[in-house]
Amino acid sequence: MQTKSVVAEDLGGIVGKENVREATAEDTIDGVEPSLVVEPGSVEEIGAVMKLASREGLAVSPRGGGTKAGWGAPPRALDLVLSMARMDEITEHVPGDQIVRTQSGVKFGALQEKLAEANQMLALDPPEKDATVGGVVAANSSGPRRYKYGTVRDLIIGITVVLADGTIAKAGGKVVKNVAGYDLSKLFTGSFGTLGVIADANFRLHPRPEAVRTVAVEVESPQAARDAAQAIVHSQVEATAVELHWGEETKLVSVLLESIPDGIGAKEEAASFLLKSFGKERTLDEEADDLRPPSTDSAGYEVDIKIGAPPAELTSVLDSILNAAERRGATVSMTGHAGSGVTYAGLSGEEDDLVGLVEEVREIRTRSGGSVIVRRAPASFKDKVDVWGPAGDYLGLTRRVKEKFDPGYFMNPGRFIGGI
């Protein structure tokens, strides 16, 4: 590798001097500080930057809003942060076709605002407010509405990527129905920047709901929470989200309903009828954002984990975490997409206790085919616990895919499952 200043100069030659800077403490990922930050302005510039980076043997980390920079395992190496901040153009929005094409640096909120002008939305509601489109895709971020609309993989219809060697390739297209070629859009979803840079992405859109309401019930036990969620899931209500909130004070199962003005009343009535046998009814505001009561915001906790389990196993999921926490004197607060089998837990307590807690819960879940992923934790915690946990028998295949796309391990080395 040439000296930093020579590399910076070469990068400046590609993207313009003003778009290359020395990294600062703010660019650090899990304690690893990069040398340089580069902001390309076009897919061609990304290609040229990657070509240079791989020639110089630089470890590259693509970055959108940086909201999930703390996710994943600590980088094994980090030289260059590739910021997508200048790739912020919504390329094409065709309301009649219900599709949008966008560069990956577009802020997710800005995209939704633009789509709302045509009364449409990208039916994803990741909790990270300042996330970019590319970040949401790369981290496969999702929110409550996944129960009805699915996750990124279900809504992405096309992608342009740049590989470590600078190759620019696209897959999919701008029509919703399309089976031509391999679906690389899905492959790159959740790939954590380890296969290449996501330069832009195309999505199918949905009409914004005309009427939205939330009904909720206070539950007293994990079993009641599970039963309430199951009652909605197995009904014909067609709920949009079935959420769990398990804070110290408030324990709720809430159901987000979307419909037309003529239909929302009946939906609300049906959902209320189903829920009321599991506890006391609660009224929440209409806005989906209010689905998360402040007491369950886990931002203040030390470790955030994400648990995947079959939805009907919710009782066991909650019990195992609560028991493990109680025995260790740890504090726990949970939210979850109860209809989809996803539970998030925010944990606080002594580090060693939390390490034991996560390992215990992981063992229980893994035994029944589930998973426990550490999402946010101090670097010292990540040294003790594998962020991703054990992969299944597909790890070898996963590694072969990685090695075809990025044989030199330049892209976000070390941050993904199995040391990828």
Add this chain to the structure above:
Amino acid sequence: MDRGRLIETMQEILGPQGVIYEREQLRTYECDGLMNYRVIPELVVLPESAEHVQKIVQTCYDEGIPFVARGSGTGLSGGALPVESGVLIVLSRMRKILEVDLENQRIVVEPGVINIWVSQEVADEGYYYAPDPASQIVSSIGGNLAENSGGVHCLKYGFTTNHVMGAEVVLPDGSIVHIGGGMVPDAPGYELLGAFVGSEGTLGIATKITLRLVRKPEAVRTLLAAFTDTEEAGGAVSGIIGAGIVPAAIEMMDALTIEAVEKQVAPGFPEAGALLIVELDGPEAEVASQFDQVIEVCQENEASEIRVAEDDEERALFWKGRKAAFGAMGSISNDYYVQDGVVPRTELGTVLKRISDLSNDYQLRVANVFHAGDGNLHPLVLYDNDVPGEAEKAEELAGDIVFVCLEHGGSLTGEHGIGQDKKKYMPKMFTTDDMDVMQLLRCAFDPHQICNPGKIFPTPRLCGERPGPFHMHPVQKAGLAENF
């Protein structure tokens, strides 16, 4: 390994009933639903378990013998076309429904299970399997997975890829992997399942498939609306979508299709230049209100007749007419070529006009039947094989039609796949780099290129090192990281 030894080896794995090697019997399998291409395989094997498939594939891998998987053989792009001197692995004996988990709304099936069986299995409990390709009474779940089959209800419910939650896969090297979480969401790692579904049998063979079950809706309303021409019907489609309604299905048939369908199955469709079938489902109150809105939109677009299905029987009749459309062409033409292309919905009118012009230029009739909601066209090019040169002309016209789709921002195929049939067109939609990068995935799954070789890509790429510079990362060079 010579042929005799190969037959013996397969018989050892499968028993004598599981191997077909007589030439006349092999002929049964020379093509799939696309009959323009025919190849007689070296032999056909009929595994009854994942273990069988694993052993067959292992043998092929060890001996460097290409293989092709086949379900019910209803595919329309030649995806299950055998390879000469290769083994055809027919999965129609793997037809067990292995597990029904209603609590988690999942069902686990073997690949040979017929699509409709899945819905039948859980119908009494109020559930069904949403993807419903027109072939659903014969096509297999394994084949649906390979092709990422669509269906008439995918506008609201999505495609096969949105309903396959997990798969046990025999990889081309004979190893078995489980991809996708199955009952569990968000399995850590790459979205390998999303890449596998729709890979047209080129990445491995699914031996166990976990599907999502959908709760039956409270209400279903279906109507048939007649219009003077496809343009007016198209106006109604835009009106419905523009009103923010997401119908379960919107299907369109043009005059020629209606004529053929009437001759074949006589559903009693009104005479019209174009027909729409619109179906809404969901909670009663929502459906009732939006259904009125759909009727209004159809009236505003000069519908000459609107017929609302009074009961399940009448609804079934509407759908019988629609689903019979391809086969019905036999009643108005000796031969026909089924095309499958996609255009952005807003381009439908323009594209239909261009198809009509092409039909005039070529002096061949084209019937149009399509999933109007998602812009997926199925132009049926009618021709007579007995007229010299007409088959070639029909294929050329069908090709021109997909080029028009591409020009208008669409795709080569919405649900039938690229397979053997359209690989020559792939460079019209994708650059060499695009296809090379797709084939990196292929190389990760199938480094020896023995799994359904020769499909999808016009120029298979070798799976050696990628051209271009390769540098070992400094961390690796310094011995600080483990062996990659």
